[in-house]
Amino acid sequence: MYLPSVGPVSIWNILFVIAPLGFILYFSFLTAGPFGRIVPIFTLENYLALARATVAEVFLRTLLFAFTTNMLCLLIGYPLAYFIVMYGGRWRIPLLFLVILPSWTSYLIRLYAIRTLFGRAGLINSALLSLGLISSPLEILYTPSAVVFGLVYGWLPLMVLPIYASLVGLDPYLLEASADLGATSFRRFFTVTLPLTKGGILAGTILVLVPCIGDFLVPMLMGGAGAFMAGNLAYLYFITAANIPAGSTIGIALTVIVLLILYLCIKSGGKETTERIV
Amino acid sequence: MKSWNITGKILPALVTLVYSFLWVPVIILIVFSFSNDKYGIGWKGFTLGWYSEILNNVAVRNALETSLIIAIITVVVSTVAGTLTAYGLYKYKFRGKEILRMSLLLPIVMPYIVTAGALLVFFTRVAHIPLGYPSILIAHISFSTPLAVFVILGRMQRIDWTLEEASIDLGADRLTTWRKITIPLLLPAIIASAVLIFPWSLGDFTVTFFVAGAGTTTLPIYVFSALRWGETATINAIGAIFVALPVICLLLVTLLQRKGVRKSW
Numbered sequence: 001m002y003l004p005s006v007g008p009v010s011i012w013n014i015l016f017v018i019a020p021l022g023f024i025l026y027f028s029f030l031t032a033g034p035f036g037r038i039v040p041i042f043t044l045e046n047y048l049a050l051a052r053a054t055v056a057e058v059f060l061r062t063l064l065f066a067f068t069t070n071m072l073c074l075l076i077g078y079p080l081a082y083f084i085v086m087y088g089g090r091w092r093i094p095l096l097f098l099v100i101l102p103s104w105t106s107y108l109i110r111l112y113a114i115r116t117l118f119g120r121a122g123l124i125n126s127a128l129l130s131l132g133l134i135s136s137p138l139e140i141l142y143t144p145s146a147v148v149f150g151l152v153y154g155w156l157p158l159m160v161l162p163i164y165a166s167l168v169g170l171d172p173y174l175l176e177a178s179a180d181l182g183a184t185s186f187r188r189f190f191t192v193t194l195p196l197t198k199g200g201i202l203a204g205t206i207l208v209l210v211p212c213i214g215d216f217l218v219p220m221l222m223g224g225a226g227a228f229m230a231g232n233l234a235y236l237y238f239i240t241a242a243n244i245p246a247g248s249t250i251g252i253a254l255t256v257i258v259l260l261i262l263y264l265c266i267k268s269g270g271k272e273t274t275e276r277i278v
Numbered sequence: 279m280k281s282w283n284i285t286g287k288i289l290p291a292l293v294t295l296v297y298s299f300l301w302v303p304v305i306i307l308i309v310f311s312f313s314n315d316k317y318g319i320g321w322k323g324f325t326l327g328w329y330s331e332i333l334n335n336v337a338v339r340n341a342l343e344t345s346l347i348i349a350i351i352t353v354v355v356s357t358v359a360g361t362l363t364a365y366g367l368y369k370y371k372f373r374g375k376e377i378l379r380m381s382l383l384l385p386i387v388m389p390y391i392v393t394a395g396a397l398l399v400f401f402t403r404v405a406h407i408p409l410g411y412p413s414i415l416i417a418h419i420s421f422s423t424p425l426a427v428f429v430i431l432g433r434m435q436r437i438d439w440t441l442e443e444a445s446i447d448l449g450a451d452r453l454t455t456w457r458k459i460t461i462p463l464l465l466p467a468i469i470a471s472a473v474l475i476f477p478w479s480l481g482d483f484t485v486t487f488f489v490a491g492a493g494t495t496t497l498p499i500y501v502f503s504a505l506r507w508g509e510t511a512t513i514n515a516i517g518a519i520f521v522a523l524p525v526i527c528l529l530l531v532t533l534l535q536r537k538g539v540r541k542s543w
Contacts, residue, residue, distance in 0.1 A: 005366030006378060009359050009423060013381035016420045020396035021384070023404055038403065076296055083293045097528065102300050104474070104524035106481025108498050109517040112505065113303035116310070116319050116514075123306060126320065153299070206387065214389020217484065221505070231391045238395045238488070244403060251392045262387060278386060278428040 021255070024248035036242030046249035055233070059253070062230040065144070066212035069151040070159075073208045074201065076152070077159035082193075084160075085167040096164055103157035111221050114153055115141065142224030150218040155211055159204035162276035166200025167193075199272025202265040206277055210258050230254055304521045311514035319510075328515035338512060341500035348411070348496065349479040352418040353472050359419070360426025361468055365460070367427070368434045382424040393421075394488035401489060409491025417489045418479045425478075426471040433467030466535070473531050477524040 028046055033039040049055060084095045102110060117123050118140040125137040140146060170193065178188045216231030223229075230250060237247030266273050311329070315322040332338050366372075367379065385393055397417050401407045407416065441463065445455040461468075483498040490499060497520075501513055 002366050002370035002372045005362045006370070006372065006375075009363040009382075009427075010374065010378050012359070012420070012423070013378065016397065016400070016416055017381050017384050017393070019404075020393070020400035023400055024392075024396045027399060027403070076292075079289055079292055080296050083289050098297060099300065101524055101528065102304060104477045104481075104527075105304065106477075106483065106498055106501075106517075106520040108483040108501055109307070109481065109513075109520045110304065112501065112513060112517060113307040116510075117303050117306060119319065121317070121319055123319070153303075156296075156300070210387060210389055214391040216391060231389070234391050234395055238398060244399055247395055248399065251395050254389055254392050258388060258392075278383070278424075 024251050027245050028248040028252045030245050032243045032245045036244065038244050043245075046245050049246070050249065050253055058228055058233055059230055061144075061228070062213055063257075065148055065151065065227075065229065066209050068148050069155065069212050070205055070208045072148065072152050073156050073159040074204065077156055077204065078163055078201070081160050081163040081167055084164060085170075096161075099160045100157050103155075107154055108217065110154060111150055111217060114150060115221055118146070141222050142227075144223075144227050147218050147223045147227045147229075150222045151212050151215060154215075154218065155208045158207035158211075162200040162203035162207065163197060164200075165276055166197040166203075166272070170196055199269045200276055202269030202273045203276035206262060206265050206273070209261055213257060213261075214254055304517075307514055308518045308521060311518040313514075316511050328512050331512050332515055332519075335512065337495070338497075338500060338516070341495045341497045344411075344494060345480050345497040348414055348418060349476050351415055352422050352479040353476050355415075355419050356422035356426050356475055357468050357472050359423045360430055360471060361461075361464060363423070364427045364430035364434060368431060382427055385421045385424050386428075390484040391488075394485040397485075398488045409489060410494040413489040413491065414486055414494065414496070417485050418482070421482075421485060422475040422479060425474055426468075429471040429474065430464060430467045433464060433470075437463045469531060469534070473524075473527045477520075477527060480523065481520050 027038055029042055029044070031039040031041045031043050031045070050059070080099065084092055084099075088095050115122075119125070120137040120139065120141075124140065125134075128134045129137065174192055174196070175188060178192050179185075183191065214231050214234075215229060216235045219227045219229045219232055220235075230253070234247055234250040234254070237243045237250060241247075310319065310321070312324055312326065313321045314325040314327065332342070363378075363382075367375065394417065397413070397420070401409060401413045401416075407413055442455055442459050445459045446452070450458070481498060483502060486496050487499055487502065490496065495503075497516060501516055504510065504513055
C-alpha cells in the first residue's frame with residue numbers, strides 16, 4: 001500500500017538528487033580533457049589542487065565570510081526574534097511575516113535592490129554628496145564588507161524564524177521561577193533563555209551558514225576581485241571553463257564542509273535543531 | 279540593585295533599524311519603478327512607462343511567460359507529489375524510509391551550487407536530458423517537492439485522523455475517503471506549500487541559471503543578463519513584481535482562510 005504513495009518520489013530522488021551527487025563524486029576523481037571532455041583516467045590531482053595556496057585562500061575566505069555573516073545574523077536576529085515574541089502581542093504574526101516576506105522575494109532582485117542603493121550613483125552616495133558630507137562618491141560596493149553586508153541582508157530572515165519558534169516554545173514559568181529566585185533580567189537571559197533556545201540558534205546557524213558557503217551571486221554582484229568565494233570557483237569550473245572534474249571536486253569539498261557543519265550543529269543542538277530546519 | 283535594562287530603549291531602536299534594513303531597499307526599488315529615470319536609480323517624475331515596457335518588450339514578455347509556465351507546472355507537480363509522499367511517510371513503515379527522508383532533506387540543506395552543479399553535470403554528461411524546459415522543470419520539482427513534503431507532514435501531525443477511520447468504518451472506499459476527508463483536512467498545508475513554491479520557482483536564479491542552457495530565458499535570468507549589459511531601466515519594474523508577488527500570495531491565503539472560518543460557523 002505504501003508503494004503508490006512514496007514510490008514515485010523515491011525513484012525521482014534516486015535519479016535526480018542522489019545519482020547526480022554520486023556522479024560528481026565519481027567525476028572528481030577523473031581527468032579533465034580538452035574542450036570540456038572528461039577523460040576516464042583516475043587521478044587525485046583535483047583534490048591536490050585544493051591545497052594550492054590560491055584555492056585554499058578562496059576556501060578560507062569563504063568560511064570567514066560565512067561565519068562572520070552567521071555571527072552578525074545571530075547578533076541581529078536574536079534580539080529581533082526576542083522582541084517579537086516578548087513584546088509583539090497580537091502583532092506577533094504580522095511582525096514575523098514582515099521579517100520572512102523579503103526572503104520569499106527573488107534573491108537576485110533583492111541583491112539588485114541593495115546594489116542600486118549603495119552604488120556609486122546610488123541613493124546613499126547622492127544623499128551624502130548633496131548634504132556636502134563627501135566631495136566624491138564613496139566606493140561602498142566591491143569590498144569584503146559589502147559582501148558580508150549582502151549575505152546578511154539575504155539570509156537574516158532564515159536566522160530569525162527558528163529562534164522565534166524556539167522562544168515561543170519556551171516555558172514562561174521557568175523565567176518566572178528564576179525571577180522569583182532573584183535572578184536579574186540580565187542573568188535570567190544568559191542562564192535560562194539563551195541555553196533553552198540553543199536548538200533554534202543552531203538550526204538558524206545551519207540555515208544561514210550553508211547557503212552562505214555556497215553563494216556566488218553576492219561576490220559576483222557586489223564583491224569585486226578581492227571577494228572571490230568557493231561558489232564563484234565552482235561557477236567558473238562548471239559554467240565558464242566546463243572543467244567538470246575540477247568543478248565536481250569543489251562541489252564535493254563544499255559538501256564535506258556542509259556535512260561537517262550539519263553534524264556539529266545537530267550533535268550539540270539535538271532533536272530540536274533537526275525539527276527547526278524545515 | 280537596579281537591573282540592567284536593555285529592553286527599554288535599545289531593543290525597540292534596534293528592531294526598527296532591522297525592519298528598515300530589510301524593507302527600505304525593496305521599497306525604494308518599487309518607488310523607482312515608477313520613476314522617469316532611464317538608469318532607474320533616481321527620482322525624475324512619475325511614469326508607468328516601465329510597466330508598459332515590460333508588456334511591450336518581447337524578450338521580457340517571453341521570459342515572463344517561460345517563468346510562469348515553469349512555476350505553474352512546478353507548483354502542481356510538487357504539491358501533488360508532496361502530498362502523496364508525506365502521506366506515505368506519515369502512515370506507513372517501509373524499508374528505505376530513512377533514505378527517502380534523507381534524500382528529501384538533501385536539496386534543502388545542501389548549498390544550491392552543489393546540487394545545481396551536480397544536476398547540470400548529470401543532465402549534460404550522463405542522462406543527456408536537453409537543457410531548457412525539461413532540465414529546469416526537473417530541477418525545480420526536485421527542489422520544491424521536499425518543501426511541500428515537510429510543510430504537509432507538519433500539518434499531518436496535528437490533524438484528527440479518527441475522521442479518516444470513521445469514514446472507512448462508515449463504508450466509504452479509500453478514494454472517496456481521500457477526496458472527501460483527507461484532502462480537505464490537508465488543504466491548508468497544501469495551499470501553504472504552493473504559496474511557498476510559486477514565488478520560489480518564479481524567482482529562483484541560481485538553480486535555474488545552472489541548468490537552463492543557452493536558449494531558455496526565465497525572468498530572473500533575463501534580469502541577470504540585463505544587469506550585465508547595463509540595461510537596468512525595466513529591472514525596477516520587474517523587481518517590483520517579484521516583491522509584490524509573495525505579499526499578494528500571502529494576502530490571498532489569509533483572505534481565503536478568513537472566508538473558510540466564516541463558512542464553518
